[in-house]
Amino acid sequence: MAEQVLTAVRTGPGRTEFREYPMPDIPEDGALLKVEVAGICGTDVKMYAKPMIEGPVIMGHENVGVIAKAGREFAARQGFAEGDRVFVEHYVPCHRCEWCHLGEYRHCEATDWRTNADARRYGYTSADNPYHLWGGFAQYLYLPWNAVLHRVPDSVSPELAGIVTPLSNGIEWTLFDGGVGYDSTVLIQGPGQQGLAQTVAAKQAGASLIIVTGTARDAARLALAKTLGADHVIDINAEDPLDRVREITGGKGVDVVLDCTAGAGTAPVLLGIAALKRRAGTLVIQGELAAFPDFPVKTVTEKAITIKSARGHSYRSCELAVAQLESRRFPLELLTTHAFGLNDVDKAIRSVGGEGDGVVHVSLLPWS
Ligand SMILES: [Zn+2]
Numbered sequence: 001m002a003e004q005v006l007t008a009v010r011t012g013p014g015r016t017e018f019r020e021y022p023m024p025d026i027p028e029d030g031a032l033l034k035v036e037v038a039g040i041c042g043t044d045v046k047m048y049a050k051p052m053i054e055g056p057v058i059m060g061h062e063n064v065g066v067i068a069k070a071g072r073e074f075a076a077r078q079g080f081a082e083g084d085r086v087f088v089e090h091y092v093p094c095h096r097c098e099w100c101h102l103g104e105y106r107h108c109e110a111t112d113w114r115t116n117a118d119a120r121r122y123g124y125t126s127a128d129n130p131y132h133l134w135g136g137f138a139q140y141l142y143l144p145w146n147a148v149l150h151r152v153p154d155s156v157s158p159e160l161a162g163i164v165t166p167l168s169n170g171i172e173w174t175l176f177d178g179g180v181g182y183d184s185t186v187l188i189q190g191p192g193q194q195g196l197a198q199t200v201a202a203k204q205a206g207a208s209l210i211i212v213t214g215t216a217r218d219a220a221r222l223a224l225a226k227t228l229g230a231d232h233v234i235d236i237n238a239e240d241p242l243d244r245v246r247e248i249t250g251g252k253g254v255d256v257v258l259d260c261t262a263g264a265g266t267a268p269v270l271l272g273i274a275a276l277k278r279r280a281g282t283l284v285i286q287g288e289l290a291a292f293p294d295f296p297v298k299t300v301t302e303k304a305i306t307i308k309s310a311r312g313h314s315y316r317s318c319e320l321a322v323a324q325l326e327s328r329r330f331p332l333e334l335l336t337t338h339a340f341g342l343n344d345v346d347k348a349i350r351s352v353g354g355e356g357d358g359v360v361h362v363s364l365l366p367w368s
C-alpha cells in the first residue's frame with residue numbers, strides 16, 4: 001500500500017476530521033515539505049468558526065519544514081534541495097502578472113481566494129484539488145514550482161520558526177506601511193501576537209517612543225510588551241487611553257498608530273485618529289468593519305492623516321523576520337507560549353481564540 005499522509009481537515013464550521021491522503025507522486029517541478037511547525041493566528045480562529053471556502057480544507061498557512069522530496073526542475077528553479085529547512089509563504093503566486101513582476105505577489109489573482117475560486121493559498125485551498133496537501137495542519141505539504149520559500153537556519157527553534165509570519169507582518173506594517181524609523185513615536189493598540197511583533201519591529205527600527213494598549217485581561221501581555229521594548233503600556237479599562245497618550249507625549253500625539261485589536265469595533269480607529277500628531281500622521285488599520293457610521297472624515301482631512309491597510313507581508317519582510325529570529329536580540333521565545341500536536345488542532349485553534357490562560361502564540365507541531 002502507498003504511504004499515507006495524516007492531515008487535519010476542516011469539514012465545516014468548527015469541525016475537524018482526520019484524513020489520510022496518499023503520499024503524492026510529485027512532478028519534476030514540484031516538491032514535498034515535511035511540516036515541522038504551523039503557526040496559528042487570529043485569522044485561523046475566524047476561518048475555523050465561519051469557513052469562507054467550500055469543501056474540505058487543510059488549514060495552516062504559517063508553515064515551516066524540511067524539503068523531503070524535490071523534483072529536478074523544482075530544485076533547479078528554486079535553488080533549494082532536499083534537506084533544506086524553509087519557511088513557506090502562504091501565497092502561491094503566478095509569477096507572470098504585473099503584481100508578481102513588481103514583487104507584490106500578495107496581491108496576485110492566482111493566490112487570492114476571495115476573487116478566484118481556483119486560487120492556491122496554503123490554508124485556504126480545498127483539499128479536493130490535485131495533490132491535496134494545501135495546508136500545514138498535516139504531516140506533509142505539497143510545494144508547486146511557484147511556492148515562495150525562505151531559508152530558515154537550524155539555530156532557530158521550531159517554536160520560534162512558528163512566529164515568522166506574525167513577525168514579518170509586524171515588519172511590513174510597522175516599517176513599510178507605517179514608515180516607523182529612527183526617533184518615531186508609535187501607538188500600538190492590542191498586545192496580541194501581532195501587536196507584540198509590531199513592538200519588536202518598532203524597537204528594532206529605532207522608535208524613540210512605543211506605547212501599547214490593552215484591556216484588563218491583557219495584564220500579562222502588557223508586561224511582555226514592556227519586556228520587548230514598549231516604553232509605556234495602557235490598560236484601557238483602568239485609564240483613558242487618549243488622556244494618557246497626550247500626557248506621555250506632552251500633548252503632541254504620536255507619529256504612527258497601528259491597530260492590532262482585531263475586531264474591537266470603531267473605538268480603536270477613533271482613538272488612533274485622535275492620538276495622532278497634529279499633522280500628517282499615519283494610521284495602519286486591519287479592521288473587519290463593514291461599515292463605519294459617523295467616520296470623522298473632517299478630522300482625518302484636517303490632520304492630513306494617511307490611512308493604510310495592513311495586507312499581509314512581502315518577500316523582504318519575511319527575510320527580515322527570519323534574520324530577526326536568528327539574531328536573538330529580543331527574547332521572542334516569550335511569545336511562543338503554547339504548542340500542540342496534530343490531534344489537538346481543534347484545541348490549538350480554540351486557545352488562540354481566547355480559551356485557556358496566558359496564550360500569546362500557538363504552534364502546531366504535526367509530528368509531536
Ligand atoms: Zn496568519
Ligand SMILES: [Zn+2]
Nearest residue numbers: 094097100108
Ligand atoms: Zn501574479
